[in-house]
Amino acid sequence: MSTLEIKQLRKSxxxxxxxxxxxxxxxxxxxIVFVGPSGCGKSTLLRMIAGxxxxxxxxxxxxxxxxNEITPDRRGLAMVFQSYxxxxxxxxxxxxxxxxxxxxxPKAEREQRVRVAAKTxxxxxxxxxxxxxxxxxxxxxxxxxxxxxxxxKAFLFDEPLSNLDAALRVQTRLEIAKLHRDLQAxxxxxxxxxxxxxxxxxxxxxxxxxxxxxxxxxxxxxHNPANLFVAGFIGSPKMNLIGAVVRESTPGxxxxxxxxxxxxxxxxxxxxxxxxxxxxxxPEHIVVDPQGPISGHVEAVxxxxxxxIAYVGIGxxxxxxxxxxxxxxxxxxDKLHLALNGHAVSLFGEDGHxxxxxxxxxxx
Amino acid sequence: MKASFAxxxxxxxxxxxxxxxxxxxxxxxxxxxxxxxxxxxxxPPLLFFHPTLENxxxxxxxxxxxxxxxxxxxxxxxxxxxxxxxxxxxxxxxAFFPNRWTKDLLLWILSTKMMPAVGVLMPIYLISKxxxxxxxxxxxxxxxxxxxxxxxxxxxxxxxxxxxxxxxxASRMDGAGALAxxxxxLLPLAGPGIASTGLLAVILSWNEAFWSLNLTxxxxxxxxxxxxxxxxxxxxxxxxxxxxxxxxxxxxxxFGWMTQRQLVRGLTFGxxx
Ligand SMILES: Nc1ncnc2c1ncn2[C@@H]1O[C@H](COP(=O)(O)OP(=O)(O)O)[C@@H](O)[C@H]1O
Ligand SMILES: [Mg+2]
Numbered sequence: 274m275s276t277l278e279i280k281q282l283r284k285s286x287x288x289x290x291x292x293x294x295x296x297x298x299x300x301x302x303x304x305i306v307f308v309g310p311s312g313c314g315k316s317t318l319l320r321m322i323a324g325x326x327x328x329x330x331x332x333x334x335x336x337x338x339x340x341n342e343i344t345p346d347r348r349g350l351a352m353v354f355q356s357y358x359x360x361x362x363x364x365x366x367x368x369x370x371x372x373x374x375x376x377x378x379p380k381a382e383r384e385q386r387v388r389v390a391a392k393t394x395x396x397x398x399x400x401x402x403x404x405x406x407x408x409x410x411x412x413x414x415x416x417x418x419x420x421x422x423x424x425x426k427a428f429l430f431d432e433p434l435s436n437l438d439a440a441l442r443v444q445t446r447l448e449i450a451k452l453h454r455d456l457q458a459x460x461x462x463x464x465x466x467x468x469x470x471x472x473x474x475x476x477x478x479x480x481x482x483x484x485x486x487x488x489x490x491x492x493x494x495x496h497n498p499a500n501l502f503v504a505g506f507i508g509s510p511k512m513n514l515i516g517a518v519v520r521e522s523t524p525g526x527x528x529x530x531x532x533x534x535x536x537x538x539x540x541x542x543x544x545x546x547x548x549x550x551x552x553x554x555x556p557e558h559i560v561v562d563p564q565g566p567i568s569g570h571v572e573a574v575x576x577x578x579x580x581x582i583a584y585v586g587i588g589x590x591x592x593x594x595x596x597x598x599x600x601x602x603x604x605x606x607d608k609l610h611l612a613l614n615g616h617a618v619s620l621f622g623e624d625g626h627x628x629x630x631x632x633x634x635x636x637x
Numbered sequence: 638m639k640a641s642f643a644x645x646x647x648x649x650x651x652x653x654x655x656x657x658x659x660x661x662x663x664x665x666x667x668x669x670x671x672x673x674x675x676x677x678x679x680x681p682p683l684l685f686f687h688p689t690l691e692n693x694x695x696x697x698x699x700x701x702x703x704x705x706x707x708x709x710x711x712x713x714x715x716x717x718x719x720x721x722x723x724x725x726x727x728x729x730x731x732a733f734f735p736n737r738w739t740k741d742l743l744l745w746i747l748s749t750k751m752m753p754a755v756g757v758l759m760p761i762y763l764i765s766k767x768x769x770x771x772x773x774x775x776x777x778x779x780x781x782x783x784x785x786x787x788x789x790x791x792x793x794x795x796x797x798x799x800x801x802x803x804x805x806x807a808s809r810m811d812g813a814g815a816l817a818x819x820x821x822x823l824l825p826l827a828g829p830g831i832a833s834t835g836l837l838a839v840i841l842s843w844n845e846a847f848w849s850l851n852l853t854x855x856x857x858x859x860x861x862x863x864x865x866x867x868x869x870x871x872x873x874x875x876x877x878x879x880x881x882x883x884x885x886x887x888x889x890x891x892f893g894w895m896t897q898r899q900l901v902r903g904l905t906f907g908x909x910x
Contacts, residue, residue, distance in 0.1 A: 325806050344809070344814075346813060354803045358801065358807035361826065362825045375812040419811070
């Protein structure tokens with residue numbers, strides 16, 4: 274049970290700086306997810322925390338103690354690798370007991386702890402098998418079991434689900450969430466999949482190109498993205514991001530000209546007329562409304578059973594993504610009038626930062 | 638992709654041709670060792686003759702075969718064990734903790750094999766002499782270790798590279814220091830590779846002649862020196878020389894034959910994966 278603190282952490286390979294000064298504090302028992310597009314440095318940061326990569330600059334503290342020079346075996350962290358990295362020449366039980374064996378824990382206690390972990394993960398029947406004779410999902414559970422047995426200060430996961438098929442991924446995701454509740458342990462979890470991040474995290478850290486874009490709870494990020502990158506990354510289908518120009522700005526109302534020349538008024542705002550903005554609209558916050566100010570033709574419809582997704586061309590560079598009820602009768606080529614359903618709208622300045630969210634005006 | 642029938646025939650013929658060409662001198666040597674000296678020099682060469690063990694008896698009287706075998710065994714196995722012990726940490730470090738100099742270092746290690754040994758004969762001889770290691774097994778073990786070290790390091794490096802780095806990292810996270818990583822994870826996983834490296838090093842050092850001829854006289858003379866001792870004074874006695882040579886290669890031939898599966902498996906490890 275521990276806290277982790279990262280201060281201005283940096284990593285360079287030769288001239289290339291991969292991690293560009295990260296500050297982050299991870300509380301005890303927190304489930305933190307690092308999310309970001311692949312190649313943005315999530316694994317590198319995780320491996321720096323683990324001690325598997327050297328820290329080029331800044332400081333890593335675990336429970337207040339500086340860890341930069343401490344080797345991985347003495348940091349008290351356990352890691353679950355994407356490839357599982359089980360020891361192929363050892364049985365499941367030996368794999369799980371390995372760390373305890375190195376630590377000189379007596380045999381009886383070792384076996385006891387392996388048994389408990391195996392029970393939690395339903396691995397009891399597999400304890401005598403070698404990793405080669407296990408399925409992907411079973412190997413995954415052994416890798417998690419190997420971490421649990423150690424009772425580490427914190428768990429580190431690097432894309433642990435990405436080698437599993439879709440159904441197993443969902444199931445294992447739930448198991449990891451349950452594990453976190455049961456163990457009450459600090460967990461740091463790396464993924465490029467924003468759904469995993471949304472479903473697992475207490476707090477999400479969104480990375481891009483070696484920097485943190487935003488830190489917050491899943492819903493904070495969803496409703497209050499700090500910038501265009503987070504807005505576009507979190508949420509599926511993606512948030513609509515449309516260029517707009519402020520036509521009128523009065524204390525109570527802001528009239529915008531969208532790319533496609535439609536009008537929406539939102540409030541409140543203190544932005545000068547003529548300013549260029551990007552407006553962010555979640556697909557589920559747009560509704561069909563015969564009096565709606567936005568109109569366009571349906572370019573594609575995806576029917577998912579529980580909902581239908583329509584892509585409406587409104588003259589902007591990208592079609593507007595709209596989430597509709599499953600039985601919605603829209604068809605390809607239909608002309609639709611759309612309005613905002615009263616939920617939050619995000620506004621981003623020319624520098625990509627959020628201007629603070631605003632409420633669409635009734636009857637806009 | 639399936640090769641044509643004619644192509645496969647040619648490849649087979651070529652393979653057999655090369656194999657026979659390499660085998661013939663050895664077979665002829667063994668054959669000659671059972672001939673009398675008169676039969677051995679007969680023209681045209683005799684394929685059928687009355688075999689005799691006379692040569693073997695004489696070789697044993699004239700030289701210390703048992704002593705030479707013991708020296709060969711001690712030197713080749715000793716130098717191999719020492720070489721592997723030295724090369725393991727080096728190969729481990731280079732395979733799992735590479736830095737920007739690793740590739741250059743590996744090439745430099747190999748490049749030492751490109752220098753003709755005779756180039757350093759004088760300094761090595763003088764060093765051996767002044768340290769009292771001339772004509773000792775210890776001296777020859779040291780030299781053979783150094784001579785084979787580049788190859789051992791390279792082979793071990795290649796085998797270690799085949800082991801996923803994640804597994805080593807997992808063991809580091811689990812609390813294994815460098816020694817525990819080598820002993821508990823690396824050794825079992827790279828076992829076959831280490832074994833075939835060892836076998837090859839034993840064979841190389843068994844057959845090595847340059848250093849053993851130049852640095853030994855009586856006490857530490859291995860089998861290569863034993864043969865040479867027969868070739869100079871008795872150079873004209875083909876049958877006896879053949880018997881001595883057959884005796885010299887016999888142990889390593891048997892050893893190679895017994896371990897050939899291991900050797901082939903290790904050497905083709907990367908190729909079949
Ligand atoms: N050993 C290395 N040498 C040079 N560049 C590296 C090394 N390891 C990772 N990188 C680079 O660092 C960047 C971040 O990698 P990584 O942390 O694995 O990204 P992520 O896990 O977010 O997909 C990538 O562009 C990658 O090419
Ligand atoms: Mg990664």
